Amino acid sequence: MSLTLIEQRNLLAPMRDGVQLALDVVRPDGAARVPALLNFGPYHKDGRGGRLAVDSLHRHFAALGYAGVSADLRGLGNSGGVSPGPFHPGEAQDGHDLVEWIAAQPWCDGRVGMWGVSYPGITALATAATCPPHLKAIVPIHASSDLYRGVVGLGGTASGFWMRADWGPRMAAYNLMPPQWQDREGRWAQVWAEHLAGNTPWLEAFTAHPEDDEFWRSRRVDVTRIDCPTFNICGWRDLYADCTPLDHALIRAPKKLLMGPWKHEFPDTAREAPAAGLWEMQRWFDRWLKDEPNGIDREPAVSVYVQGTAARWRALPSWPAPQGGAAPGTEPGTATLYPGAGGDLEAAVAPAAESEHRYDPTIGMHSLAWDPWTTALDPALPHDHAADDARSLCFTGPALQAPLEIRGVPRAQLRLCASALPLNLVLKLSVVSPGGRSVLITSGWARLQDRLAAGEPACLTVALRATAYRLEAGERLRLAVACADFPRLWPTPLPAGLTLFHGPDSRLELPLASAAEGDPPVWGPRQPGALASAQDLGGGQTWAVSRDLMTDGVRLQAGRTERVRVDGGELLIEHAYSAAVSAGRPDQARMQSSTTVRLQQAAGHIDLQARTVSTARDTALSVDIALDGQPYWQRRWNGGG
Numbered sequence: 001m002s003l004t005l006i007e008q009r010n011l012l013a014p015m016r017d018g019v020q021l022a023l024d025v026v027r028p029d030g031a032a033r034v035p036a037l038l039n040f041g042p043y044h045k046d047g048r049g050g051r052l053a054v055d056s057l058h059r060h061f062a063a064l065g066y067a068g069v070s071a072d073l074r075g076l077g078n079s080g081g082v083s084p085g086p087f088h089p090g091e092a093q094d095g096h097d098l099v100e101w102i103a104a105q106p107w108c109d110g111r112v113g114m115w116g117v118s119y120p121g122i123t124a125l126a127t128a129a130t131c132p133p134h135l136k137a138i139v140p141i142h143a144s145s146d147l148y149r150g151v152v153g154l155g156g157t158a159s160g161f162w163m164r165a166d167w168g169p170r171m172a173a174y175n176l177m178p179p180q181w182q183d184r185e186g187r188w189a190q191v192w193a194e195h196l197a198g199n200t201p202w203l204e205a206f207t208a209h210p211e212d213d214e215f216w217r218s219r220r221v222d223v224t225r226i227d228c229p230t231f232n233i234c235g236w237r238d239l240y241a242d243c244t245p246l247d248h249a250l251i252r253a254p255k256k257l258l259m260g261p262w263k264h265e266f267p268d269t270a271r272e273a274p275a276a277g278l279w280e281m282q283r284w285f286d287r288w289l290k291d292e293p294n295g296i297d298r299e300p301a302v303s304v305y306v307q308g309t310a311a312r313w314r315a316l317p318s319w320p321a322p323q324g325g326a327a328p329g330t331e332p333g334t335a336t337l338y339p340g341a342g343g344d345l346e347a348a349v350a351p352a353a354e355s356e357h358r359y360d361p362t363i364g365m366h367s368l369a370w371d372p373w374t375t376a377l378d379p380a381l382p383h384d385h386a387a388d389d390a391r392s393l394c395f396t397g398p399a400l401q402a403p404l405e406i407r408g409v410p411r412a413q414l415r416l417c418a419s420a421l422p423l424n425l426v427l428k429l430s431v432v433s434p435g436g437r438s439v440l441i442t443s444g445w446a447r448l449q450d451r452l453a454a455g456e457p458a459c460l461t462v463a464l465r466a467t468a469y470r471l472e473a474g475e476r477l478r479l480a481v482a483c484a485d486f487p488r489l490w491p492t493p494l495p496a497g498l499t500l501f502h503g504p505d506s507r508l509e510l511p512l513a514s515a516a517e518g519d520p521p522v523w524g525p526r527q528p529g530a531l532a533s534a535q536d537l538g539g540g541q542t543w544a545v546s547r548d549l550m551t552d553g554v555r556l557q558a559g560r561t562e563r564v565r566v567d568g569g570e571l572l573i574e575h576a577y578s579a580a581v582s583a584g585r586p587d588q589a590r591m592q593s594s595t596t597v598r599l600q601q602a603a604g605h606i607d608l609q610a611r612t613v614s615t616a617r618d619t620a621l622s623v624d625i626a627l628d629g630q631p632y633w634q635r636r637w638n639g640g641g
Contacts, residue, residue, distance in 0.1 A: 004029040005062050010046075010078055010181050013071070013101045015094055022078035022181075023098070024050065025107075026058050027067035033109035035136075035289035036067040036102050040095055040127070041120030042171070044077040045070040046180035047571050048564045051535040053117075053266065057278070060530040064282065065290075067107055071098060073123075075199055078179040080191055082198030086171070086205050087122065087147050087219040095127030103134035111289045115139040115281065118264060122147070122221075125247070129225040137288035138226075139281050141233040142264050144243035145221035148212050151239045155445030155462065157424050158210050158490035161556070162239070164614045165487070165577040165591040168203040169621070173573075173595040173610040175199050176623055180566045180599065196625075196633055203612065207619045207639035223247050229254040229297075231284045233277055235262025235270070236307060241442075242409075242465035245319050254297055256284065257319055259468065260305045268528045273305055273313075278531070279524035303521040306405060307441070308431070308470035314518030320408040320511060333512040335404070337477070339395035341502050345479055346397065350502040357393040357498040359423065359483040361491035361586035362554040364388060365545050367428065367440050385430065386438040392480040393500065396432060404471045408511030410442065410464040412479065415505040417457040420496040421449040426485045427462055429508075431469070432476040442467040445485065459505050468513075479508055486589070487556055487579035493587035493616055537563035537570065553582030569601030587616055604628040 006029045012020040024045050027034060037058065043049020050070045058068020074094055075083030084090050095114070103110045112134050114124035121143030128138050144150040152159050162168075176199060179188040209215040223230075230251050234244035236259060248257040258280065262270045267277025286292040300315035337345050341353035366385035412427050427444040444464035451460040471477060483498055484491055500506060539562040546555050559576035577593035591614040599606045607626045612619060618638055625633040 003063050005059065010183065013098055015074070015097045019074060019081035020079070021071055021074060021094060021098060022080075023069055023071035025067055025069050026055075026062045027107055028062055028065060031065065033107060034065050034067050035111040035113065035285070036069050036108045037061055037113045037115060037285065038069045038071065038099065038102060039116050039120050040071045040073065040098060040114065040123045041116055042073045042076050043119070043174065044177065044180060045072050046078060047177070047566055048562055048573065049077075051564050051566060052533045053531045055535065056531050056533045060278070060527070061282070061285075066285070069102055075195055076175055078181050078188065078191060080194065082194065083175055083202075085200070086202040087126075089126075089218055091123055092126035092130050092221075095123055096130040096132045099127060099132040099135045110134055111136045113137045113139070113285050113289050115141065116143070117141040117266065118143065125223060125226070126221045128228055128230065129221050129223060131225065131227050135228050137229045137231070137285055139231045139233065139284060141266070141277075142235065142238050142240055142244075143232075144240040145223045145247050146243055147219060148216035150243045152206060152216065153210065153212055154489065155425075156212065156447035156450055157445050159206055160490045161487040161577060161579050161591055163206040164203070164490070164619055165579060165593045165612065166575075168206055169577070169593040169610055169612045170575055170595050172201040172203050172612070172621055172623065173597055173608055175202065176610075176625070177597055177608060178599060178606055180571060182567070182601070201621055201637055203619065203621055204637065204639050223250050224252060226251050227253050229284070229288045231256040231258070231281065233258045233267065233281075235260050235265070236305070236467060237261060237263045239264070241467070245466045248302075248319060255301060256280075256296070257302045257304075259303070261307050261311070266531055268526045269531055273311065274526055274528070275303075275313075276523040276526045278527045283524070300518075300521070304407070304468045304518075306407070306468045306470050309472055309475070310403075310470060312470075313520045314468075315521040316518045335510040335512050337397065337479075337508045337510070338504075339479060339500070339502060339506055339508070343395055344397070345395040345477060345508070349504050350506070353502045355393055355500045355502065357481060357483070357500070359492075359496045359498065359586070360391045360583055361484045361486055361581045361589065362547075362552070362583050363391050363426070363482045364485040364488055365554050365556065367443070367485070383439070384437045385428075385440055386436065388428075388482075389430070389438050389478065389480050392428070392482040393498075394481075395479045397477040399434070399474050399476055400471055402473055404477070405469070405513045406441070406471075406510050407468045407513035409466050410444075410511065411461055411509045412444065412464070413459060413461045413505065413507050413509070414481070415457055415459045415501040415503070416448070416452065417499040417501070418448050418452050418454055418496060419498075420494045421452065421454045422492045422494070423448045423496050423498070424483050424485070424489055424492055425462065425498075426482045426489070427464060428480040428482075429464060430478045430480065431471050432478050434474050438478060441469045443485070445489065457499075457501060484586075486554065486581055487591065490616070491581055491586040491589045495586075535565040537565055539563055548582070551582045552584065553580060555580040566599070566601075569599065572598045572600070590615055
């Protein structure tokens with residue numbers, strides 16, 4: 001017998017300052033009070049953010065005896081007020097108030113959980129750090145407590161396409177979209193007018209605050225304050241591959257970590273090594289919101305996918321602690337390798353010598369398989385980035401005689417000298433197959449002007465992103481050194497050279513683990529069907545990289561289309577962006593984007609278009625809105641680059 005569900009749309013929850021946040025609820029009919037699960041984010045509960053996987057997952061949980069709640073952030077979607085900007089500390093306060101409001105509703109038994117992929121996962125972390133009395137467990141998926149570290153300023157560098165041509169411009173459009181739930185009383189029009197009058201583009205935050213200043217420090221979440229059980233899920237090819245294990249290590253409450261080989265995708269529907277993420281998430285909430293003794297809190301706390309040609313899952317008691325330390329009893333071995341002037345990477349200290357590298361701003365295009373927004377480069381087909389290696393300063397080890405498993409945070413200490421500043425340092429660790437294919441394992445970045453003075457040698461240490469990777473006998477390890485990772489990083493403007501000094505001060509340290517450690521985790525069933533939505537009308541994607549041989553320049557051109565069924569109509573979103581730079585003129589790098597949104601309903605259609613142009617000097621944004629083809633609203637912004 002199928003269970004009847006009750007749906008309540010656009011309920012209004014008052015915050016402590018009187019602003020009303022809009023939320024939807026789906027829950028079992030005829031049930032007594034039940035626990036509630038909250039998804040709280042900026043992607044419109046009535047549009048693409050809610051009508052797709054969130055709505056489907058909440059229906060799945062409602063059938064299991066939960067109330068699923070999806071809510072719009074302040075100033076976005078159907079919620080009142082004005083957006084205070086991305087990842088604002090006030091979101092945690094609103095999340096706290098929302099949890100307590102939900103707990104007091106007649107259909108809730110007083111126990112609330114939070115979950116979310118990406119931004120809603122970040123909101124779950126931030127809310128949990130305020131310790132709402134009725135928040136009993138959270139499941140952040142592909143999330144981070146430190147946005148600057150994770151994506152805005154990798155190693156202190158200037159962000160590239162993700163902030164200035166992709167997610168940043170897309171959010172400029174989303175945050176000015178009309179509410180997709182349009183009530184007959186007309187509240188939606190008043191809310192939209194408030195948003196249009198008061199919301200400023202989130203893109204401005206990234207151009208106005210390129211460094212790790214108080215703006216970003218105020219947005220960091222102190223995860224050591226979290227006192228509710230926390231289940232972190234992330235992927236090695238995601239934006240937050242480094243941040244999630246770090247957050248897990250710092251959390252003091254009961255905790256669990258699941259790391260797969262994924263991008264920004266749900267484990268059950270992942271393209272490579274899909275896992276029973278929804279099953280584990282369900283067990284986590286059942287344990288902490290329903291007091292079910294299902295044993296999840298007594299199982300190994302960490303499930304890790306060890307990448308490589310003989311990839312495998314491992315269940316482990318813990319993950320190595322941050323900053324090179326480790327939890328008692330989990331200290332891995334360390335292998336130290338030294339780059340030599342001849343391009344080798346050996347266990348013996350390299351003789352004193354120097355290697356020179358000329359800054360090439362076009363390096364980086366061939367590792368874009370790690371871009372979380374695109375599925376064009378399927379992670380199941382490792383992408384060869386030997387072309388980037390050929391333009392980098394590379395050091396390659398001998399063919400391994402036995403497997404080598406790296407698990408944790410690799411670190412490189414290098415003695416360097418830069419001829420001019422500013423300049424970035426980019427380190428990439430890769431595995432080279434016997435046939436010569438180079439597959440990226442992990443990367444690290446640093447802004448040299450923070451560590452060096454032009455023309456003066458100095459030693460610096462760079463932590464690469466956390467990883468778990470097994471190299472097989474016959475494969476070789478490679479360390480590539482460069483000054484660019486385009487378009488992930490914005491290129492520095494000046495031609496420059498980098499000198500690497502070989503000897504005991506230049507070395508690579510690898511955290512090693514026993515290849516026999518950890519049995520495979522015991523999974524329940526995968527449930528991809530529970531994430532499918534009838535509201536998803538499909539879409540498409542384009543992704544092209546080219547090189548101009550006349551100018552020695554590279555260009556990325558990409559686009560994505562999404563179609564979503566919304567109440568009384570359809571939502572079409574099209575986003576396109578490009579990024580280009582030439583080897584000889586890094587100061588002329590340029591990125592452009594266009595996001596077009598059409599909301600088609602019975603009463604007519606609303607069109608919104610946001611366009612950006614970014615150079616080394618500034619980022620210009622224009623937004624135009626039309627009602628039934630007639631100009632309605634426009635705005636122009638210009639921010640320093």
